[in-house]
Amino acid sequence: MKLELPIYMDNHATTQTDPRVLEAMLPYFTQVYGNAASRSHSFGWTAEKAVEDARDKVGALIGASGKEIVWTSGATESDNLAIKGAAEFLKDRGNHIITAQTEHKAVLDTCKRLEKDGFDVTYLPVAKDGRVTAESVRAAMTDKTTVVSIMLANNEIGTVNPINEIGAVVKEKGAVFHVDAVQGAGKVPFDVNEARVDLASLSAHKMYGPKGIGALYVRRKPRVRITAQIDGGGHERGMRSGTLNVPAIVGFGKAAEIARAEMASEAVRLLKLRERLREGIQSQVAHTFVNGSMEHRLPGNLNISFAYVEGEAMLMGLKDVAVSSGSACTSASLEPSYVLRAIGVDEELAHTSIRFGLGRFNTEEEVDYVIKLVVDKVKKLRELSPLYEMAQQGIDLKSITWAAH
Amino acid sequence: MAYSEKVIEHYENPRNVGSFDKDDPSVGTGLVGAPACGDVMKLQLKITDEGIIEDAKFKTFGCGSAIASSSLATEWVKGMSIDQAMAIKNTQIVEELNLPPVKIHCSVLAEDAIKSAIADYKAKRAKTNGNS
Numbered sequence: 462m463k464l465e466l467p468i469y470m471d472n473h474a475t476t477q478t479d480p481r482v483l484e485a486m487l488p489y490f491t492q493v494y495g496n497a498a499s500r501s502h503s504f505g506w507t508a509e510k511a512v513e514d515a516r517d518k519v520g521a522l523i524g525a526s527g528k529e530i531v532w533t534s535g536a537t538e539s540d541n542l543a544i545k546g547a548a549e550f551l552k553d554r555g556n557h558i559i560t561a562q563t564e565h566k567a568v569l570d571t572c573k574r575l576e577k578d579g580f581d582v583t584y585l586p587v588a589k590d591g592r593v594t595a596e597s598v599r600a601a602m603t604d605k606t607t608v609v610s611i612m613l614a615n616n617e618i619g620t621v622n623p624i625n626e627i628g629a630v631v632k633e634k635g636a637v638f639h640v641d642a643v644q645g646a647g648k649v650p651f652d653v654n655e656a657r658v659d660l661a662s663l664s665a666h667k668m669y670g671p672k673g674i675g676a677l678y679v680r681r682k683p684r685v686r687i688t689a690q691i692d693g694g695g696h697e698r699g700m701r702s703g704t705l706n707v708p709a710i711v712g713f714g715k716a717a718e719i720a721r722a723e724m725a726s727e728a729v730r731l732l733k734l735r736e737r738l739r740e741g742i743q744s745q746v747a748h749t750f751v752n753g754s755m756e757h758r759l760p761g762n763l764n765i766s767f768a769y770v771e772g773e774a775m776l777m778g779l780k781d782v783a784v785s786s787g788s789a790c791t792s793a794s795l796e797p798s799y800v801l802r803a804i805g806v807d808e809e810l811a812h813t814s815i816r817f818g819l820g821r822f823n824t825e826e827e828v829d830y831v832i833k834l835v836v837d838k839v840k841k842l843r844e845l846s847p848l849y850e851m852a853q854q855g856i857d858l859k860s861i862t863w864a865a866h
Numbered sequence: 867m868a869y870s871e872k873v874i875e876h877y878e879n880p881r882n883v884g885s886f887d888k889d890d891p892s893v894g895t896g897l898v899g900a901p902a903c904g905d906v907m908k909l910q911l912k913i914t915d916e917g918i919i920e921d922a923k924f925k926t927f928g929c930g931s932a933i934a935s936s937s938l939a940t941e942w943v944k945g946m947s948i949d950q951a952m953a954i955k956n957t958q959i960v961e962e963l964n965l966p967p968v969k970i971h972c973s974v975l976a977e978d979a980i981k982s983a984i985a986d987y988k989a990k991r992a993k994t995n996g997n998s
Binding site for chain 2: 769770771772773774777788797807808809812844845846847848849850858863864
């Protein structure tokens with residue numbers, strides 16, 4: 462197959478909609494366009510049947526029943542609904558929430574909002590390998606803890622948390638366990654019953670489905686109750702009002718069905734590609750560091766720091782390859798990645814990190830092209846780097862008093 | 867973020883990359899920025915006894931805009947007197963490279979690098995003159 466540019470390797474940001482998913486969705490725009498809430502005619506009934514069918518498929522991916530799936534606009538809404546909804550519902554029982562420093566902003570900023578509303582939040586530090594330990598969760602829990610929110614897999618460094626162990630600890634103490642499963646679901650095994658999860662956020666576009674559709678798993682046995690955040694027509698058993706986006710829901714269902722069927726074989730293929738990429742780069746470029754656990758990691762993730770080469774300059778050199786960087790320069794805040802900081806990566810090295818996110822449609826040819834390009838650009842940028850020159854001269858960069866600006 | 871054509875051009879073909887001997891009395895070295903902030907510029911000027919900048923070299927750890935700002939600075943200062951080089955303002959660099967607001971600090975760093983290299987040169991001269 463001929464190599465086509467640009468190459469997409471940013472599959473943690475979003476994924477291409479699988480053509481099989483698109484095909485499943487198309488009839489629901491122009492043929493089966495009824496409102497799934499219309500009870501008085503066949504347009505509504507057919508749409509509703511499609512929605513319920515998709516609900517079962519999304520549920521099956523995580524070992525849940527379709528009845529436990531609530532549709533949302535995406536994982537940001539799911540995280541908001543889960544954490545605010547559970548914290549508010551349980552506020553007479555306690556006001557303490559536990560989460561981790563490496564969570565997605567949709568969780569962290571939701572918790573910050575709750576802090577303003579009088580809740581206490583513990584932001585757990587993580588180990589150097591990027592994982593939250595069950596022991597740290599146990600140590601942080603108090604009689605007032607009502608909600609614990611820990612992600613399945615991290616969006617930057619791809620590390621997979623010991624969710625089953627954490628779930629056991631949370632349930633010992635009787636708090637509600639929310640898992641942001643956006644990056645891990647469909648990529649690594651995740652079963653809401655094994656992990657004793659009460660609430661789980663999912664997103665279609667991270668698993669080759671369409672954007673703008675997400676889901677919140679809400680456990681029925683024993684029943685977990687949350688306060689709705691959007692009021693209206695009482696859709697989704699009152700937990701999330703709003704007319705359902707039927708084509709997107711059908712697409713999500715199809716994406717979940719494919720993920721469930723192909724996860725095992727896809728993980729093997731992606732791991733092979735990821736290791737080809739990592740070995741190809743690390744065998745040719747010195748002073749590189751992989752960020753986060755290599756053992757407990759999403760198969761398609763490689764987050765790597767190239768010492769002495771600033772991340773955004775690297776991205777500019779890799780202009781035909783879509784990847785992302787933990788460098789400050791790529792964010793609006795001018796702060797380097799808080800995830801890398803949380804796992805103890807020096808600020809200097811945080812600025813040099815590149816995240817490769819391999820996915821279903823990447824090929825070996827693409828990986829080989831990217832290896833060659835990365836090796837070439839790092840060489841060029843190191844020739845340009847005063848830090849590399851100093852390091853070559855044996856100067857310890859930490860011995861210099863730098864003027865911060 | 868989209869880069870201006872001039873930034874891309876400097877990034878792809880940086881001018882005057884390299885180093886002079888920092889112990890050469892005719893060389894002034896400026897090293898500004900910090901690795902933790904994501905930009906470090908090293909700018910070196912070779913200055914004649916008459917105070918004319920006859921050559922300039924740089925190395926930069928930083929984003930494309932930082933590389934372009936320092937590359938442009940070396941291009942501009944060549945042939946200038948010390949006073950002319952001291953008068954270069956970061957806003958001129960911003961204008962020439964069409965830097966967006968979030969990249970203005972790159973131009974500030976380039977201006978600082980020129981000033982710091984000249985200060986280093988002057989300090990060296992004062993020391994040499996004092997010794998003779």
